[in-house]
Amino acid sequence: xxxxxxxxxxxxxxxxxxxxxxxxxxxxxxxxxxxxxxxxxxxxxxxxxxxxxxxxxxxxxxxxxxxxxxxxxxxxxxxxxxxxxxxxxxxxxxxxxxxxxxxxxxxxxxxxxxxxxxxxxxxxxxxxxxxxxxxxxxxxxxxxxxxxxxxxxxxxxxxxxxxxxxxxxxxxxxxxxxxxxxxxxxxxxxxxxxxxxxxxxxxxxxxxxxxxxxxxxxxxxxxxxxxxxxxxxxxxxxxxxxxxxxxxxxxxxxxxxxxxxxxxxxxxxxxxxxxxxxxxxxxxxxxxxxxxxxxxxxxxxxxxxxxxxxxxxxxxxxxxxxxxxxxxxxxxxxxxxxxxxxxxxxxxxxxxxxxxxxxxxxxxxxxxxxxxxxxxxxxxxxxxxxxxxxxxxxxxxxxxxxxxxxxxxxxxxxxxxxxxxxxxxxxxxxxxxxxxxxxxxxxxxxxxxxxxxxxxxxxxxxxxxxxx
Amino acid sequence: xxxxxxxxxxxxxxxxxxxxxxxxxxxxxxxxxxxxxxxxxxxxxxxxxxxxxxxxxxxxxxxxxxxxxxxxxxxxxxxxxxxxxxxxxxxxxxxxxxxxxxxxxxxxxxxxxxxxxxxxxxxxxxxxxxxxxxxxxxxxxxxxxxxxxxxxxxxxxxxxxxxxxxxxxxxxxxxxxxxxxxxxxxxxxxxxxxxxxxxxxxxxxxxxxxxxxxxxxxxxxxxxxxxxxxxxxxxxxxxxxxxxxxxxxxxxxxxxxxxxxxxxxxxxxxxxxxxxxxxxxxxxxxxxxxxxxxxxxxxxxxxxxxxxxxxxxxxxxxxxxxxxxxxxxxxxxxxxxxxxxxxxxxxxxxxxxxxxxxxxxxxxxxxxxxxxxxxxxxxxxxxxxxxxxxxxxxxxxxxxxxxxxxxxxxxxxxxxxxxxxxxxxxxxxxxxxxxxxxxxxxxxxxxxxxxxxxxxxxxxxxxxxxxx
Numbered sequence: 001x002x003x004x005x006x007x008x009x010x011x012x013x014x015x016x017x018x019x020x021x022x023x024x025x026x027x028x029x030x031x032x033x034x035x036x037x038x039x040x041x042x043x044x045x046x047x048x049x050x051x052x053x054x055x056x057x058x059x060x061x062x063x064x065x066x067x068x069x070x071x072x073x074x075x076x077x078x079x080x081x082x083x084x085x086x087x088x089x090x091x092x093x094x095x096x097x098x099x100x101x102x103x104x105x106x107x108x109x110x111x112x113x114x115x116x117x118x119x120x121x122x123x124x125x126x127x128x129x130x131x132x133x134x135x136x137x138x139x140x141x142x143x144x145x146x147x148x149x150x151x152x153x154x155x156x157x158x159x160x161x162x163x164x165x166x167x168x169x170x171x172x173x174x175x176x177x178x179x180x181x182x183x184x185x186x187x188x189x190x191x192x193x194x195x196x197x198x199x200x201x202x203x204x205x206x207x208x209x210x211x212x213x214x215x216x217x218x219x220x221x222x223x224x225x226x227x228x229x230x231x232x233x234x235x236x237x238x239x240x241x242x243x244x245x246x247x248x249x250x251x252x253x254x255x256x257x258x259x260x261x262x263x264x265x266x267x268x269x270x271x272x273x274x275x276x277x278x279x280x281x282x283x284x285x286x287x288x289x290x291x292x293x294x295x296x297x298x299x300x301x302x303x304x305x306x307x308x309x310x311x312x313x314x315x316x317x318x319x320x321x322x323x324x325x326x327x328x329x330x331x332x333x334x335x336x337x338x339x340x341x342x343x344x345x346x347x348x349x350x351x352x353x354x355x356x357x358x359x360x361x362x363x364x365x366x367x368x369x370x371x372x373x374x375x376x377x378x379x380x381x382x383x384x385x386x387x388x389x390x391x392x393x394x395x396x397x398x399x400x401x402x403x404x405x406x407x408x409x410x411x412x413x414x415x416x417x418x419x420x421x422x423x424x425x426x427x428x429x430x431x432x433x434x435x436x437x438x439x440x441x442x443x444x445x446x447x448x449x450x451x452x453x454x455x456x457x458x459x460x461x462x463x464x465x466x467x468x
Numbered sequence: 469x470x471x472x473x474x475x476x477x478x479x480x481x482x483x484x485x486x487x488x489x490x491x492x493x494x495x496x497x498x499x500x501x502x503x504x505x506x507x508x509x510x511x512x513x514x515x516x517x518x519x520x521x522x523x524x525x526x527x528x529x530x531x532x533x534x535x536x537x538x539x540x541x542x543x544x545x546x547x548x549x550x551x552x553x554x555x556x557x558x559x560x561x562x563x564x565x566x567x568x569x570x571x572x573x574x575x576x577x578x579x580x581x582x583x584x585x586x587x588x589x590x591x592x593x594x595x596x597x598x599x600x601x602x603x604x605x606x607x608x609x610x611x612x613x614x615x616x617x618x619x620x621x622x623x624x625x626x627x628x629x630x631x632x633x634x635x636x637x638x639x640x641x642x643x644x645x646x647x648x649x650x651x652x653x654x655x656x657x658x659x660x661x662x663x664x665x666x667x668x669x670x671x672x673x674x675x676x677x678x679x680x681x682x683x684x685x686x687x688x689x690x691x692x693x694x695x696x697x698x699x700x701x702x703x704x705x706x707x708x709x710x711x712x713x714x715x716x717x718x719x720x721x722x723x724x725x726x727x728x729x730x731x732x733x734x735x736x737x738x739x740x741x742x743x744x745x746x747x748x749x750x751x752x753x754x755x756x757x758x759x760x761x762x763x764x765x766x767x768x769x770x771x772x773x774x775x776x777x778x779x780x781x782x783x784x785x786x787x788x789x790x791x792x793x794x795x796x797x798x799x800x801x802x803x804x805x806x807x808x809x810x811x812x813x814x815x816x817x818x819x820x821x822x823x824x825x826x827x828x829x830x831x832x833x834x835x836x837x838x839x840x841x842x843x844x845x846x847x848x849x850x851x852x853x854x855x856x857x858x859x860x861x862x863x864x865x866x867x868x869x870x871x872x873x874x875x876x877x878x879x880x881x882x883x884x885x886x887x888x889x890x891x892x893x894x895x896x897x898x899x900x901x902x903x904x905x906x907x908x909x910x911x912x913x914x915x916x917x918x919x920x921x922x923x924x925x926x927x928x929x930x931x932x933x934x935x936x
Contacts, residue, residue, distance in 0.1 A: 104823075106822040169791070171781065171785040174785070179900055220788065248791040250799070253798050257790045257829060261791055285795075286796075286923065316639070316642070317640075318637075320640035320688065320690075320729065322725045322728075323690060323729055324716055324754065326719060327721075355572075355574055357725065361725060366639055431650075434901065455755075
């Protein structure tokens with residue numbers, strides 16, 4: 001929209017100074033009470049109010065009988081009340097001068113009934129007349145770590161970061177926040193918009209395109225109404241910010257589920273995917289691929305080529321991993337070149353011949369090498385012209401049995417050697433049930449800025465997506 | 469081989485009554501000492517000896533200066549000594565009447581040198597003349613939980629089971645044992661055979677085909693020398709026992725790594741894969757796919773059709789998962805059919821309309837339902853003619869926050885309802901960093917006999933492999 005100051009317009013959506021939760025009480029099984037609890041426990045930076053005819057207090061917050069009884073102004077109202085009570089409440093919001101109404105309440109277009117469709121039109125009309133925006137209906141709402149604004153009932157708030165996320169699904173929004181936290185990806189903001197009756201994904205895309213805190217945009221979408229506008233916008237955005245989109249409802253059964261979920265109408269996935277790629281978007285097809293790809297974009301920032309070197313057999317495994325690594329990288333269109341004779345001679349001086357492989361991929365033999373030896377090997381490989389990027393497979397869970405100290409020294413060597421030069425290093429820490437100690441060491445690697453994958457296959461796929 | 473009594477011939481390989489570790493001392497950094505320690509700590513059922521000129525004791529075991537000084541007979545000798553000391557030792561083995569020599573020692577064919585090739589021929593000749601078998605060289609050896617025979621230096625021994633595994637790679641053998649243990653797959657026996665100079669994968673396949681404890685055979689192979697014999701054998705075996713094979717060295721770089729690793733010569737992967745499929749083998753391409761598939765074979769035992777029902781939103785997530793589940797199943801060639809009207813009416817009576825989806829895939833809405841409600845929903849779905857198999861996505865890590873007791877009740881309901889009828893149920897517990905409590909609950913499900921996957925995608929792929 002020409003002349004739309006979207007940062008200003010969306011300020012009360014992403015940076016509300018006051019929030020009122022309608023319907024919250026002392027009954028902890030109610031969704032509205034859970035929203036209130038999360039706002040209190042997360043330490044949200046603004047004012048928090050509760051509205052319920054019952055009055056009294058909940059989580060230390062005064063409960064007002066109605067919106068107009070709240071003494072201060074209210075930017076943002078959370079609605080998780082029955083559908084039939086919504087119209088009156090929206091009228092109250094208009095009177096109170098509320099800017100944003102976030103509706104958990106469902107039973108609109110996604111119900112597949114004429115009644116639902118009619119009611120959805122009605123709430124949008126009320127929003128236009130009352131000069132407020134609606135997020136949803138049928139959604140969980142906004143997450144903004146920089147003001148400790150929690151995501152729905154999830155009170156845990158992560159560190160602020162640079163990944164902006166748009167989710168048509170509330171559940172996927174929550175899963176993404178959890179997974180991002182576990183994998184060391186920090187978010188600028190996230191919005192789940194459900195049916196997107198008033199504001200839809202085009203609006204939120206516009207916002208994240210303008211938002212200076214957001215450097216990468218991710219999205220889970222089930223359907224788009226303003227297709228032309230959406231594609232034009234994406235083309236503009238992807239020139240400056242990477243955009244990764246996971247489209248749900250690729251298949252007929254998936255699309256039917258999507259229609260029941262958020263009322264979204266999907267077109268053919270093949271057409272969608274082609275349009276995405278033409279618009280410069282990275283298209284992914286699962287939650288795991290989404291986080292894998294975002295991690296790669298965040299960490300493989302140097303102009304990387306496709307020549308991969310690998311070190312396997314660090315603290316476990318060995319030759320078989322080298323074989324698999326080569327297979328995985330080549331299968332993804334990457335290159336695994338031979339080292340020059342000089343490197344091989346150097347490696348032969350550093351490693352014993354038995355149980356190791358002194359070529360690319362290098363097999364350290366399954367042991368933990370001395371730190372100086374590891375440093376020299378990593379340095380040698382990264383200095384080779386036949387290497388653009390190094391992948392290191394490290395058996396963290398098994399190594400931690402030997403004590404944290406020794407493993408810390410090894411991981412320090414990896415981090416420092418990587419930081420002393422320009423080429424990307426990618427870590428792989430295999431394991432179905434990683435130990436707590438291994439997860440801590442993984443966090444150390446992530447905090448230092450190294451990407452961490454659980455399998456050579458996903459690492460290979462993620463690298464290939466970046467260098468292609 | 470006509471008339472070959474392979475169970476009897478291989479008895480001293482898989483069921484040795486006495487094992488001597490050559491080279492073991494009190495120096496814990498030596499591989500041979502680590503083998504000895506594992507034999508002691510695992511509680512191996514037979515006699516354990518150590519051989520070293522140094523004499524003395526290690527881990528409570530008397531160290532004899534040479535093989536012939538050992539008072540009793542020795543079935544199985546473990547060699548992890550330098551290559552040049554091997555010929556003399558093999559002569560000693562012949563004199564002592566040893567039946568099996570397992571060689572960790574490397575530097576033979578896989579070295580790519582003429583010397584290595586010549587020495588490999590020499591050790592085989594000595595084995596023939598001395599009437600013993602060699603496992604390896606360049607391998608970790610045998611694992612047999614039923615006699616608590618550990619795998620190389622890994623002292624942890626799992627429960628005996630029915631999965632027999634053949635690995636050309638020692639490292640992958642170890643990784644497989646760990647992963648199988650984490651995922652509740654129990655092994656009958658495993659052998660890593662490295663260069664396979666004397667006994668190769670055809671021999672071990674013959675053994676596992678005859679072994680009554682082994683119901684499913686898995687293998688990681690890098691190359692096969694007796695191709696014709698191998699394929700004929702597989703055709704016979706797969707008529708009775710499922711065989712799952714992961715072939716390493718699919719690509720040129722992978723094949724080159726394999727040559728350096730175990731001296732294996734690979735042919736074209738496309739040719740290989742076609743031959744595998746024609747022989748009735750299930751071909752997989754990674755460690756994860758290998759365990760995913762074996763778990764599916766072990767648990768989806770009823771003649772299952774391709775009509776999948778799904779329950780999502782159990783303890784988290786919801787509609788977006790339903791969309792993804794439908795996409796994942798359909799993409800794998802499975803079917804996701806609509807429920808009949810009667811089921812939908814029943815579901816509508818059991819679940820609230822808002823935030824749930826009352827069609828296949830069902831979305832419970834992200835909460836933990838009352839146990840009776842869950843039981844009725846599961847029972848209803850499993851009774852439907854449009855359903856051959858049920859997939860349940862359960863957010864264990866998130867649910868465990870609400871206390872173990874409530875989650876135990878829910879999982880009891882799942883297990884008991886499944887057991888009360890005939891159709892397979894498949895569990896999906898998503899999560900990058902599962903909590904210890906969640907892993908325990910996952911183990912409960914596995915011990916009860918339910919397969920557990922971490923993503924709908926891998927569950928879909930594994931189910932598709934079984935029903936196809």
